[in-house]
Amino acid sequence: MRAATIENPPPESRTVRPLARPLNALEVEIIDLFVQFSHILGQPKSVAEIYGLLFAAAHPLSMEEMMERLNMSKGSTSQGLRFLRNLGAVKPVYVPGQRATHFEAVAQLRTLAMRFLRDQVLTRLDNSLDRIDHMAALVENLPSEEREQVRARVGMLQSWQKKTRKVLPVVMRTLGA
Amino acid sequence: MRAATIENPPPESRTVRPLARPLNALEVEIIDLFVQFSHILGQPKSVAEIYGLLFAAAHPLSMEEMMERLNMSKGSTSQGLRFLRNLGAVKPVYVPGQRATHFEAVAQLRTLAMRFLRDQVLTRLDNSLDRIDHMAALVENLPSEEREQVRARVGMLQSWQKKTRKVLPVVMRTLGA
DNA sequence: AAATATGTTCATAATAACTTGAACAATCAA
DNA sequence: TTGATTGTTCAAGTTATTATGAACATATTT
Known part of the structure; x- marks a missing residue:
């Protein structure tokens, strides 16, 4: 392998969207736990994945980041976020200098349980x-x-x-x- | 139409199993309510139909009666009854002179909820x-x-x-x- | 024993639920 | 205004769940 490959990446690689950081072990654990819950509660796995990712995140994430890190389609991500927003499980957060809306998890058991029971x-x-x-x-x-x-x-x-x-x-x- | 058809039905009609009484309005209502519950609880419709029929029944029913009145396959009826028996939602009852096991609904909310939460x-x-x-x-x-x-x-x-x-x-x- | 009745199991068919991706808006930046 | 970005919607594809019915096992009656 030539050093040039590392120091001077070919032009096309500059236009490729940077690969999202893969999920770390803790994120996988947390997401998996919420996926387990989602079965009990009869909700789609994709919703649990999104909530789990945000729950494990130290900072708000954009829809695109979620799509990439979860390897999930735009449609599922959009619909999953809508569900979570309606439930109050997730809230939009303005991040200065970033155009896209970012989201963070709302981690209040009482409120979540209340709204879930009411809606579902x-x-x-x-x-x-x-x-x-x-x-x-x-x-x-x-x-x-x-x-x-x-x-x-x-x-x-x-x-x-x-x-x-x-x-x-x-x-x-x-x-x- | 000749009267003979009515007074002397052709031989083959004697061997046909007697048609089960169709569900009356109240039975339909009760079954429908349990089917609604089954959606919330994430259980198959067939299970709710069986329980609803037994709940509405004044007497224990055999598996065959349930199949006929609900127009349900043997497999679904058998498996649905097993689930309900394991849950304790239904209990077998001996009916004198009848070979087949009959069943009646066990209508105890506390017990049912307890076991359902434990199992599911x-x-x-x-x-x-x-x-x-x-x-x-x-x-x-x-x-x-x-x-x-x-x-x-x-x-x-x-x-x-x-x-x-x-x-x-x-x-x-x-x-x- | 033979015929009948009762009940279970499980491969396959039918149905329901979820996910995808492309088309379309809407918004922002240059 | 044009091009790029962000986001929604929904028809079609995929996956998961449920229902069916035939084959089988077991018990009962004649």
Whole structure:
């Protein structure tokens, strides 16, 4: 190998975008942990990768840096960032002299849990009270030999609904301490 | 149309399995509610359909009845029942004079939530403590200008871990009342 | 034993979810 | 204004998950 190759790189290499620093061992660990969480929470891996990278970062990152370091497409990165921004898990930060918006992780468990539950759980549950009331009405049409049994079951749904409503505040209190 | 067709059905129709009673309006409502839950919990629709049908039923049902009434394949029904049995959401019931095992829903919110969290959440989280400890060690290898920032983040993960551990008992207490 | 009924397993098919990349805006710099 | 940069959207491709049905095993009845 000639020294010139190192001291005078060929012209075309000057135009090539500088390679992003590969992930270090700690970044890999942290990202991997969030990816594990993402499975439990039913979220796409790409979202977890972005959040993990920002969580492990000492400085805000631009979308392009994330794309390169995670080896992720523009589309996924953009959509993942939107999701995280809407959730409040990530916030835009102005970095002087840099045109692109940079982002940093918002690491507040209580807030994240709250918004996640609201967006992903409660919104899909909001009509269930009406639905259960409707069921209670339908029970009356049943043949008499089934009616009592099923009425009891619908009653359980109502009780489940009440108990579940009590859970959220308690969880928030526990996480917020 | 000749009356004979009605009064004397052709021989082959005698061997056809009697059509299962179609789902009534209330059953459809209840099943649909559980299917909605299944999305939130990340479980297959077939599992929710089976549980919903049993929840709405005044009597235990055999696997074959479920297949017919839900119009579901044998494989899905068998696997869905196994999942529900392992979860404790369904229990086998002996019905005199009937060869096939029948099942009924176990409608205890506290128990169901407990086992679901244990099987689907806690088992996937059990190594996270060790992983975070490992991260704390890796932090020391970082360049000094990043070290403090990232150390703080790893510290947050440890704190999240502790808070999350406190949540489960509190949830159980709230649901069990 | 033979025929029937019950239930499990698993390769394949069908479906749903995620990711990609190219086309398109919008913004900024020269 | 032109060219470069930044960012969004969405159709199409890829991957992961679920459902199906046939083959098999086991138990029950005749």
